[in-house]
Amino acid sequence: TVSRPMGLRGKQQQGTSRIPSQFHKEERVAMKEALKGAIQIPTVSFSPKESNTTALAEFGEYIRKVFPTVFSTSCVQHEVVGEYSHLFTVQGLDPSLQPYMLLAHFDVVPASEEDWEVPPFSGLERDGFIYGRGTLDNKNSVMAILQALELLLIRNYIPRRSFFIALGHDEEVSGMNGAQKISALLQARGIQLAFLVDEGSFIVDGFIPSLKKPFAMISVSEKGAINLMLQVNMTPGHSSAPPKETSIGILAAAVSRLEQAPMPNMFGSGSLKTTLQHLANEFPFPTNLILSNLWLFQPLVSRMMERNYVTNAMVRTTIALTMFNAGVKVNVIPSTAQATMNIRIHPAQTVQEVLELVKNIVADDRVQFHVLSAFDSLPVSPSDDQALGYQLLHQTIRSVFPEVSVVTPGICIGNTDSRHFTNLTTGIYRFNPLYLQPQDFSSVHGINEKISVQAYETQVKFIFELIQNADTYQRPVSDLHEL
Numbered sequence: 361t362v363s364r365p366m367g368l369r370g371k372q373q374q375g376t377s378r379i380p381s382q383f384h385k386e387e388r389v390a391m392k393e394a395l396k397g398a399i400q401i402p403t404v405s406f407s408p409k410e411s412n413t414t415a416l417a418e419f420g421e422y423i424r425k426v427f428p429t430v431f432s433t434s435c436v437q438h439e440v441v442g443e444y445s446h447l448f449t450v451q452g453l454d455p456s457l458q459p460y461m462l463l464a465h466f467d468v469v470p471a472s473e474e475d476w477e478v479p480p481f482s483g484l485e486r487d488g489f490i491y492g493r494g495t496l497d498n499k500n501s502v503m504a505i506l507q508a509l510e511l512l513l514i515r516n517y518i519p520r521r522s523f524f525i526a527l528g529h530d531e532e533v534s535g536m537n538g539a540q541k542i543s544a545l546l547q548a549r550g551i552q553l554a555f556l557v558d559e560g561s562f563i564v565d566g567f568i569p570s571l572k573k574p575f576a577m578i579s580v581s582e583k584g585a586i587n588l589m590l591q592v593n594m595t596p597g598h599s600s601a602p603p604k605e606t607s608i609g610i611l612a613a614a615v616s617r618l619e620q621a622p623m624p625n626m627f628g629s630g631s632l633k634t635t636l637q638h639l640a641n642e643f644p645f646p647t648n649l650i651l652s653n654l655w656l657f658q659p660l661v662s663r664m665m666e667r668n669y670v671t672n673a674m675v676r677t678t679i680a681l682t683m684f685n686a687g688v689k690v691n692v693i694p695s696t697a698q699a700t701m702n703i704r705i706h707p708a709q710t711v712q713e714v715l716e717l718v719k720n721i722v723a724d725d726r727v728q729f730h731v732l733s734a735f736d737s738l739p740v741s742p743s744d745d746q747a748l749g750y751q752l753l754h755q756t757i758r759s760v761f762p763e764v765s766v767v768t769p770g771i772c773i774g775n776t777d778s779r780h781f782t783n784l785t786t787g788i789y790r791f792n793p794l795y796l797q798p799q800d801f802s803s804v805h806g807i808n809e810k811i812s813v814q815a816y817e818t819q820v821k822f823i824f825e826l827i828q829n830a831d832t833y834q835r836p837v838s839d840l841h842e843l
């Protein structure tokens with residue numbers, strides 16, 4: 361079945377003709393050079409308290425320089441929020457249309473130079489790819505959004521529907537100073553958004569072995585999270601006469617029990633079933649039949665999902681041990697051992713339920729639990745025929761990527777700045793208009809992150825089209841009228 365946007369009819373904007381998303385050679389060169397320049401500014405977030413503030417400030421100067429029309433057009437207001445984040449308000453002609461938001465972040469995770477084929481902050485172009493930290497996560501979106509607006513404004517386009525562009529400077533370390541402050545500011549102004557588009561999903565390609573065709577997954581929710589520290593305190597002493605158990609041994613056994621006992625598979629209570637039903641006909645026989653009859657084959661399919669790390673993360677709460685600290689000297693038995701873990705909560709479970717499960721698995725009163733931070737999974741945004749944001753993305757995917765035959769709702773296994781905006785809208789959609797293959801996924805927060813020049817141009821084109829589609833939206837005609 362070819363999946364298609366049912367709710368929207370592609371009507372032309374009244375009074376303003378549509379501007380084709382075709383860019384001159386000089387514009388295409390300028391847009392890739394602008395991205396390279398953005399990559400060269402090392403806007404690294406190390407921790408909530410430590411970031412490269414010089415680079416964050418420099419980035420603000422940089423976007424003023426490369427997008428002069430955005431900063432000088434009267435229908436665009438610009439504000440700096442939380443010292444380094446940016447909020448643009450693009451005033452549309454029709455105040456009766458509810459505004460929307462395009463969200464992205466320009467801070468990046470650290471990158472150690474020696475592991476990379478090219479220096480991570482060089483923005484070097486090699487074999488049609490621009491390399492560097494942030495080329496996929498998420499300076500590509502920051503630059504593509506501003507670039508698309510710049511090109512529309514140069515062509516004298518005046519939007520009908522108002523929209524906001526929010527660019528966070530601390531997403532990689534929680535978004536508390538950027539996205540959260542922007543959200544609070546807009547709430548204080550009484551703004552409600554029709555929908556919001558952020559990073560968090562892609563056109564996924566090659567993650568499921570028997571599925572040869574790529575499909576677009578628009579994430580309509582994201583997992584919750586707990587940062588949890590386990591600590592064991594025991595009497596310290598001389599290593600020449602060790603006790604039977606030490607803080608390190610007790611803690612190591614506790615975390616090993618957690619690794620050996622995965623959280624329950626929640627496939628049956630999750631939205632992944634919907635995703636798979638959308639995809640069923642794309643699979644060869646007999647998988648297509650199996651996926652079309654989940655009432656019968658659910659146990660089999662839920663086990664199939666566990667075989668790969670990414671799909672496994674979609675069916676259960678995961679626990680990743682990320683920090684382990686104890687001891688200062690080889691002949692001193694330390695008093696304290698600490699292990700920190702990052703837990704990602706499946707939407708069918710809550711923080712409290714997961715903490716209970718973890719305590720039951722550890723089952724050792726000598727292990728103390730310290731919850732460093734926690735939040736539940738995000739509400740599921742609508743993806744039905746009436747859901748404006750979802751339908752606009754669907755429509756734009758179909759026009760910019762006509763070769764992609766399936767667009768499906770999904771869940772984001774990571775967390776994004778969009779979680780700070782649930783007070784402003786129920787329509788939060790996470791989608792980056794890029795193809796993502798398993799090796800690209802590994803490069804995000806990993807080594808040799810890169811984007812092809814052609815993929816970046818297509819991302820600009822996508823946003824150029826999306827902004828115009830948001831202006832040409834007409835109230836949906838009920839699908840029943842088509843039957």
Ligand SMILES: CC/C=C\C/C=C\C/C=C\C/C=C\C/C=C\C/C=C\CCC(=O)N[C@@H](Cc1ccccc1)C(=O)O
Pocket residue numbers: 531532533534535559560561562564567568577585635636670671772773774775776777796801
């Ligand atoms: C049948 C369905 C099948 C398949 C789908 C298959 C594959 C999906 C492929 C790839 C996965 C798609 C998206 C990638 C997932 C996560 C990355 C996206 C966004 C994460 C952004 C991020 O890295 N955030 C950080 C920082 C953070 C932490 C806490 C709060 C806010 C931000 C993070 O999550 O650690």
Ligand SMILES: [Zn+2]
Pocket residue numbers: 465497498531559
């Ligand atoms: Zn990101």
Ligand SMILES: [Zn+2]
Pocket residue numbers: 469497532805
């Ligand atoms: Zn990231």
